[in-house]
Amino acid sequence: MRFQLLDIVPYRPDPLTGHQVSPAERFAETIEQAVRAEEWGLDAVAVGERHAGHFLSSSPTVLLAAIATRTSRIRLNSGVTVLSVLDPVRVAEDYATIDQLTRGRLDITIGKGNEVAQFPLFGLDIDDQWELLADKYALLRRLWREEDVTWPGSAFTRPLSGVTTLPRPFAAAPRVWHGSATTLFSAALAAQYGDPLFSANAIQPLENYGVLVDHYRAEFARHGHDERGAFVGAGSGALFIADTTQEAIAAYGPVYDAIVAATNVPGNNTPFRSIEHAVAEGPALVGTPQQVIDKIARFHGRLGHDLQSISLPTTVPFERQLEILHRFAVEVAPVLRRELPTTLWTESDPAVGTGTPATGASLVTA
Numbered sequence: 630m631r632f633q634l635l636d637i638v639p640y641r642p643d644p645l646t647g648h649q650v651s652p653a654e655r656f657a658e659t660i661e662q663a664v665r666a667e668e669w670g671l672d673a674v675a676v677g678e679r680h681a682g683h684f685l686s687s688s689p690t691v692l693l694a695a696i697a698t699r700t701s702r703i704r705l706n707s708g709v710t711v712l713s714v715l716d717p718v719r720v721a722e723d724y725a726t727i728d729q730l731t732r733g734r735l736d737i738t739i740g741k742g743n744e745v746a747q748f749p750l751f752g753l754d755i756d757d758q759w760e761l762l763a764d765k766y767a768l769l770r771r772l773w774r775e776e777d778v779t780w781p782g783s784a785f786t787r788p789l790s791g792v793t794t795l796p797r798p799f800a801a802a803p804r805v806w807h808g809s810a811t812t813l814f815s816a817a818l819a820a821q822y823g824d825p826l827f828s829a830n831a832i833q834p835l836e837n838y839g840v841l842v843d844h845y846r847a848e849f850a851r852h853g854h855d856e857r858g859a860f861v862g863a864g865s866g867a868l869f870i871a872d873t874t875q876e877a878i879a880a881y882g883p884v885y886d887a888i889v890a891a892t893n894v895p896g897n898n899t900p901f902r903s904i905e906h907a908v909a910e911g912p913a914l915v916g917t918p919q920q921v922i923d924k925i926a927r928f929h930g931r932l933g934h935d936l937q938s939i940s941l942p943t944t945v946p947f948e949r950q951l952e953i954l955h956r957f958a959v960e961v962a963p964v965l966r967r968e969l970p971t972t973l974w975t976e977s978d979p980a981v982g983t984g985t986p987a988t989g990a991s992l993v994t995a
Contacts, residue, residue, distance in 0.1 A: 630929070630969040631993065632962045633938040634666045634954065635708045635864065637677025638686035643944045644887030650947075652685055656692065658947050663696040665951060667703035669958035672974065672993060674700075675708035675738070675938065681746035690723040697730040704974065705731055708827075708938070709740035709808040712769070713761040714751040717786065720765075721772040721794040724803060733799040738827050738862075739766060740808030740815060759814050761785045766805075766818065773802035804980065806862060809841045816841045820848030825860035828932060830912050832866065832899035839931045857972065857979045862936035863928055866901075866913035869942055870956045874916045878904055881915055884944060914939065918960040925965055935971040 636659045642649035650658070663674040674696060676689040686692070693705050705727065712720060728735040741758040748755040764785040771778050772794045782788030807819035810829035819826045826845045828838045842861055849859045867885060871877035882904035889902060901911035912928070914921045925937055939957060941950040972978050974993045981992075 630925075630934070630965045630971055631672040631936045631973050632958075632966075633673035633675055633704075633706060633862070633936055634662060634671055635675040635677065635706075635938045635940045636662060636686075636943070637679060637708065637940070638684055638692075639943055640683050640685045641888070641891070641944055643884075644891070645883055655685055655943075656695075658943070658950075659692055660695050660699060661947075662941065662950070662954065663703070664699050665954060666958070667700045669955055671703065671958055671962065673704040673706050673736070673936070675706035677708045678711045678742070679744055679747075680711065680714065680742075680750055681744040690727060693727050693735075694730060697727055697734075700731075700734075702734075704734050704736060706736045706806070707738050709738045709742065711742035711747065712739040712765050713741040713758050714747055714753060715765070717765045717768040717772060718789075718792070718794060721769055722796070725773070725794065725796050725798045728799045728803050729796050731799070735799075735803045736806060737803055738806040738808050739769075740810075743810060757785065762815070763818060766822075770802065770805075770822070773798055809838075809845070811837075813841060813844050816845035817848050820845050820852055820854075823849065823852065823854035823858060825858070825862065825935075827862035827936075827938075828864065828934070830863040830865060830928065830932070832901070832912065834900065834910070835912065835928060835931055838863070842932050842934075855979050860936065860971075860973050861932060861934040862938060863932050863934040864912075864938045865925075865928075865940070866907060866911055866915075867942055868914045868921070868939045868953060868957065870914075870916070870918055870921060870953050870961075872917065874908075874920060877915050877917070878908065881942060881945075884942060885913070885915075888944070918956060921957070921961050922964050925961075926969070929965075929969055935973040937965070 666674050676692045677686045678689045679686045689707050724737055741762045764783050768780055768786055776793040777791045780789040806825045806827040807815045808827045809815040828842055830838045869877050869881040885904040901907035907913035908915050
């Protein structure tokens with residue numbers, strides 16, 4: 630198993646103390662977490678993208694570029710690039726720039742996003758979200774793989790004639806994951822192209838995400854792709870590690886309850902209304918290192934995933950966040966990496982040798 634630190638850069642005060650850092654401090658924390666993730670041996674860091682709500686992640690490419698200049702090994706990812714509302718030409722240019730800065734350490738994860746308020750911000754109709762995603766991704770693939778691209782245009786993209794985006798990707802088109810949270814569409818789109826799937830696995834029951842992964846694998850096989858490339862990533866709920874279960878619940882429970890109450894809106898509501906319910910049955914990774922190991926292993930038993938994404942509790946003091954990240958990196962990740970092996974980002978990755986970014990300098994050797 631591989632491990633990724635994801636920050637969607639939520640921007641809320643500590644619900645217990647009311648303290649809130651400045652935006653500049655919050656950005657600095659995102660970058661510092663990425664540096665520590667590399668130092669402590671994680672495999673990837675990802676920055677989310679949101680254009681509505683209490684988030685500072687409207688410009689993930691800027692943050693990823695900053696992280697690129699502070700790191701040398703760890704892979705960079707997005708989580709997700711909200712392609713439905715973006716210009717594919719600009720996406721091709723911006724992320725190829727990061728791919729060059731990192732010398733091929735870039736993956737991206739695309740999706741339509743889960744903030745319904747973002748579509749009117751860009752003059753788009755939410756009823757078109759899936760068609761926008763599919764059409765724009767088809768164009769993005771061509772822009773990264775071809776020069777002098779001519780594109781006929783559609784109701785969702787404009788015509789292009791003889792376009793070559795610059796810079797070109799470092800080695801070849803970055804690997805694209807497809808984020809899937811609630812519907813089968815993104816899972817089917819990933820399978821259609823033979824791309825990996827990233828299951829949100831963040832706020833709903835595990836079986837909901839299992840259905841999406843099952844559909845992805847069935848469609849992947851139906852399209853005739855090499856099954857060795859059917860990689861799956863999975864997110865998680867809150868990560869909070871302590872020496873005992875009681876300590877973890879006592880310290881994080883009030884924070885969890887306040888955040889759940891504040892985010893009970895479409896796309897972000899969860900059936901796990903209490904911390905005890907979330908720990909017992911939901912995706913929250915709250916407890917001792919062994920409890921976190923056991924829960925991720927249980928997720929793996931249903932999802933069979935290769936990449937586990939974690940997110941820190943960003944409203945608690947930053948020093949505590951780093952302590953949690955360090956404990957995950959040294960007490961949890963090595964056990965799961967040993968017990969649940971994967972070929973993702975290794976020499977045995979089927980993408981190696983085909984010119985894809987898996988051939989970059991950040992291959993995992995163990």
